[in-house]
Amino acid sequence: xxxxxxTGPIAVVGNPNTGKTTLFNALTGLSxxxxxxxxxTVEKKTGRITLDKGVIxxxxxxxxxxxxxxxxxxxxxxxxxxxxxxxxxxxxxxxVVADACALHRNLYLVSQLMxxxxxMVMALNMMDLAHEQGLEINVDLLSERLGFPxxxxxxxxxxxxxxxxxxxxxxxxxxVSPTKGTLLQDCHRKAEELAxxxxxxxxxxxxxxxxxxxxFDESGFAAEHLGERFGNDFTEHLLExxxxxxAEHGRLxxxxxxxxxxxxxxxxxSVITQPQxxxxxxxxxxxxxxxxxxxxxxxxxxxxxxLFQTIYTWAGPxxxxxxxxxxxxxxxxxxxxxxGMLHSLVVDGVIAGVGAVLVFLPQILLLFLFIAxxxxxxxxxxxxxxxxxIFSKVGLSxxxxxxxLSSFACAVPGxxxxxxxxxxxxxxxxxxxxxxxxxxxxxxxxxxxxxxxxPAKTVMGVFGLQGLTLLGMYLVxxxxxxPTAWVLKKTLLKGETPPFLMELPSFKQPSIRTVGMRVFHSxxxxxxxxxxxxxxxxxxxxxxxYFPRPVEITQQYDHQKTLAEAAHLxxxxxxxxxxxxxxxxxxxxxxxxxxxxxxxLAGLDTYLAPEGAAPGLVALYADWQTENMxxxxxxxxxxxxxxxxxxxxxxxxxMGQVVEPLVTPLGWDWRIGMATIASFxxxxxxxxxxxxxxxxxxxxxxxxxxxxxxxxASVRKDGTKLFTIPVALSIMVFFALCAQCAATLxxxxxxxxxxxxxxxxxxxxxxxxxxxxxxVYHLTTALGWG
Amino acid sequence: MTLNSxxxxxxxxxxxxxxxxxxxxxxxxMGLITDTKVQVIRLAPLGDPMEICLHGYHLSLRKNExxxxxxxxx
Numbered sequence: 118x119x120x121x122x123x124t125g126p127i128a129v130v131g132n133p134n135t136g137k138t139t140l141f142n143a144l145t146g147l148s149x150x151x152x153x154x155x156x157x158t159v160e161k162k163t164g165r166i167t168l169d170k171g172v173i174x175x176x177x178x179x180x181x182x183x184x185x186x187x188x189x190x191x192x193x194x195x196x197x198x199x200x201x202x203x204x205x206x207x208x209x210x211x212x213v214v215a216d217a218c219a220l221h222r223n224l225y226l227v228s229q230l231m232x233x234x235x236x237m238v239m240a241l242n243m244m245d246l247a248h249e250q251g252l253e254i255n256v257d258l259l260s261e262r263l264g265f266p267x268x269x270x271x272x273x274x275x276x277x278x279x280x281x282x283x284x285x286x287x288x289x290x291x292x293v294s295p296t297k298g299t300l301l302q303d304c305h306r307k308a309e310e311l312a313x314x315x316x317x318x319x320x321x322x323x324x325x326x327x328x329x330x331x332x333f334d335e336s337g338f339a340a341e342h343l344g345e346r347f348g349n350d351f352t353e354h355l356l357e358x359x360x361x362x363x364a365e366h367g368r369l370x371x372x373x374x375x376x377x378x379x380x381x382x383x384x385x386x387s388v389i390t391q392p393q394x395x396x397x398x399x400x401x402x403x404x405x406x407x408x409x410x411x412x413x414x415x416x417x418x419x420x421x422x423x424l425f426q427t428i429y430t431w432a433g434p435x436x437x438x439x440x441x442x443x444x445x446x447x448x449x450x451x452x453x454x455x456x457g458m459l460h461s462l463v464v465d466g467v468i469a470g471v472g473a474v475l476v477f478l479p480q481i482l483l484l485f486l487f488i489a490x491x492x493x494x495x496x497x498x499x500x501x502x503x504x505x506x507i508f509s510k511v512g513l514s515x516x517x518x519x520x521x522l523s524s525f526a527c528a529v530p531g532x533x534x535x536x537x538x539x540x541x542x543x544x545x546x547x548x549x550x551x552x553x554x555x556x557x558x559x560x561x562x563x564x565x566x567x568x569x570x571x572p573a574k575t576v577m578g579v580f581g582l583q584g585l586t587l588l589g590m591y592l593v594x595x596x597x598x599x600p601t602a603w604v605l606k607k608t609l610l611k612g613e614t615p616p617f618l619m620e621l622p623s624f625k626q627p628s629i630r631t632v633g634m635r636v637f638h639s640x641x642x643x644x645x646x647x648x649x650x651x652x653x654x655x656x657x658x659x660x661x662x663y664f665p666r667p668v669e670i671t672q673q674y675d676h677q678k679t680l681a682e683a684a685h686l687x688x689x690x691x692x693x694x695x696x697x698x699x700x701x702x703x704x705x706x707x708x709x710x711x712x713x714x715x716x717x718l719a720g721l722d723t724y725l726a727p728e729g730a731a732p733g734l735v736a737l738y739a740d741w742q743t744e745n746m747x748x749x750x751x752x753x754x755x756x757x758x759x760x761x762x763x764x765x766x767x768x769x770x771x772m773g774q775v776v777e778p779l780v781t782p783l784g785w786d787w788r789i790g791m792a793t794i795a796s797f798x799x800x801x802x803x804x805x806x807x808x809x810x811x812x813x814x815x816x817x818x819x820x821x822x823x824x825x826x827x828x829x830a831s832v833r834k835d836g837t838k839l840f841t842i843p844v845a846l847s848i849m850v851f852f853a854l855c856a857q858c859a860a861t862l863x864x865x866x867x868x869x870x871x872x873x874x875x876x877x878x879x880x881x882x883x884x885x886x887x888x889x890x891x892x893v894y895h896l897t898t899a900l901g902w903g
Numbered sequence: 904m905t906l907n908s909x910x911x912x913x914x915x916x917x918x919x920x921x922x923x924x925x926x927x928x929x930x931x932x933m934g935l936i937t938d939t940k941v942q943v944i945r946l947a948p949l950g951d952p953m954e955i956c957l958h959g960y961h962l963s964l965r966k967n968e969x970x971x972x973x974x975x976x977x
Binding site: 183187220222334370378504507614615621 | 920923924925926927928929930931932933934936937945947948949950951952954958959960961962963964965968
């Protein structure tokens with residue numbers, strides 16, 4: 118067998134939960150890159166492994182139990198290994214990572230890999246856990262029987278890494294022979310014949326192994342996939358060959374698994390020694406607690422509480438800090454630029470846009486951290502195990518739990534977490550439903566509407582009405598999500614229920630490095646992907662709210678400000694002349710001298726009389742302070758009024774007015790409509806926008822009393838109150854269900870690798886929000902809650 | 904009898920697996936083939952899925968999936 122120097126990348130494969138990723142990280146370190154395999158949603162993780170002399174490229178393939186694929190995503194592993202996957206060069210060698218505690222099952226995949234004819238090295242990982250269970254493994258004998266190097270490793274620590282690098286070096290240097298499969302020879306020959314046929318008929322070279330898989334896989338995915346590519350007579354040929362083989366051997370999958378596992382049994386004979394008495398592992402003891410009827414749920418609840426609490430207590434201050442810094446940056450740069458469009462673009466557009474992205478980060482990173490830790494230590498599988506029954510009722514599985522729960526904080530990490538859901542149909546359904554979970558950005562809207570309009574009464578003497586309303590808003594999303602998922606699985610995403618069959622891996626200490634890298638990469642992905650979208654949309658909304666800038670309005674306010682300033686100076690002059698003994702009008706010089714004196718006094722921090730000042734001066738000082746405060750308020754109000762008028766005259770304002778007939782059935786007027794349109798990129802924008810519309814300036818937040826007062830006071834054209842309880846409820850319900858987050862839509866696009874899903878999500882949620890808002894408004898008005 | 908009718912603590916040896924499609928394929932690939940010894944560890948608190956132990960690892964599967972596995976109870 119020819120062994121030559123390897124140039125292509127080393128593929129790192131293995132079952133899930135073998136510590137493969139941790140090992141990959143240990144070998145490639147910071148050289149890791151994540152990208153995409155074109156045409157599917159599987160992430161491509163590559164890196165460079167430093168060996169004794171030089172480096173070799175490596176690619177970390179998704180964990181899999183077998184090369185048999187039931188979906189397009191699973192096809193990536195055999196495609197990459199056989200050199201037919203776009204986006205990566207043909208593989209030069211294979212590093213298979215196996216779990217020493219489940220060697221029997223791991224070797225199933227190994228037997229399939231051996232038929233690929235590439236040089237191979239095995240890392241036998243988690244040897245320490247095997248020892249704990251009392252398993253003795255004769256690594257040398259195993260290696261001898263397999264015919265390639267087997268290195269015992271424990272990737273969490275550095276044990277075996279050096280040896281592994283040496284073995285990889287030997288493989289790269291061509292000193293490890295390519296593997297040779299010995300099983301199912303006649304079937305392989307038939308597959309080769311068929312592949313040869315294809316080559317002549319269709320002028321295409323297809324690896325015999327893929328044809329082999331198409332023959333064997335009952336679920337038919339590989340066959341379907343090839344059939345689509347090569348047409349009906351290929352499929353017929355394939356089915357005929359399959360029938361021939363089945364006539365001889367019986368069901369092919371049964372043949373394959375029986376043959377391979379027999380090989381595994383023979384291979385492992387006297388390689389593994391089981392302990393005499395079964396040892397209850399630490400993992401099993403923990404499981405007795407975590408999957409207990411009662412304690413299991415208590416633990417789940419506790420973990421979730423910690424998750425959300427961390428986000429609100431830790432992320433909260435960090436987010437405030439970032440908002441503060443962005444505000445300060447805006448102020449600093451703003452003071453350098455002259456008033457005008459550029460100033461506004463930079464401060465209110467670009468910097469606000471950057472701020473909108475960065476302010477997300479603490480929350481998102483914390484969520485990623487939590488999810489990564491829960492996954493790495495093995496808890497996620499237990500959570501899925503506990504909740505599966507509920508999820509299977511809508512056609513999903515317990516694996517959707519953590520992604521959906523994360524979406525209660527923020528849908529972006531929640532949707533990214535759906536990568537742990539193996540089957541695409543389940544994953545897409547979960548992605549579609551995730552934004553319906555009321556995220557933390559909706560909370561300010563709920564808070565202000567509830568605290569302003571829902572009476573602080575108690576229901577049945579115990580439950581606070583306000584608290585119940587808040588709970589209700591959260592439940593709205595969940596209640597809608599259930600039928601949505603159910604319908605989706607019966608229509609667009611209909612198909613055979615995917616197998617649940619989930620391994621419960623042993624608990625292990627999460628690797629700091631693995632968790633850290635995952636958080637880092639996810640954070641970067643968020644910033645680059647969602648970040649650009651948020652920035653673009655923020656600037657767009659800024660532009661719509663800024664332009665056009667009718668000169669009539671700015672001129673009118675400039676005029677008013679000039680008048681106000683003149684009146685202020687006049688008032689000052691009168692005050693000062695009352696104090697001075699001069700008679701007649703004061704000269705400009707005198708005025709200036711006096712103002713300067715008062716300004717020196719104003720340098721003192723107190724309103725009280727400075728020591729030793731004459732009584733007349735004290736009175737002057739007090740009056741002067743009062744007049745200054747009045748003038749400042751007047752100017753602020755003028756500017757707020759100006760902002761309000763400009764916003765009303767802007768494109769956004771015009772859109773609000775155009776949209777008014779559409780939102781009137783919801784009980785809204787054009788101002789609410791406009792604020793809602795402005796919040797399509799990011800929900801929180803509505804608070805600041807409402808502030809501007811009601812002439813309070815843009816610094817309002819959900820706790821602001823002046824905003825609440827303004828909302829209470831606002832009236833429609835016919836004089837009736839604008840905000841009533843039904844209106845507040847209809848606004849909240851709209852925000853609960855509407856797709857108002859550019860970041861989420863960008864994430865959906867990336868995770869589904871299509872435009873259809875984010876567009877569908879947007880259309881669906883917006884229509885849903887409208888319908889529900891309409892229903893709520895009219896129902897509550899009819900009930901007389903208005 | 905089928906795997907889903909075993910209770911926690913009981914062991915059985917697999918006689919055969921019935922059914923078809925992706926679930927059938929996965930059951931076999933995960934090692935649930937003729938002559939394999941399995942032990943039922945527990946049922947999830949809500950009654951489903953069930954956790955079994957075979958060949959040194961723990962696998963959870965739904966009762967309707969376990970119903971495809973015929974076992975001989977020992």
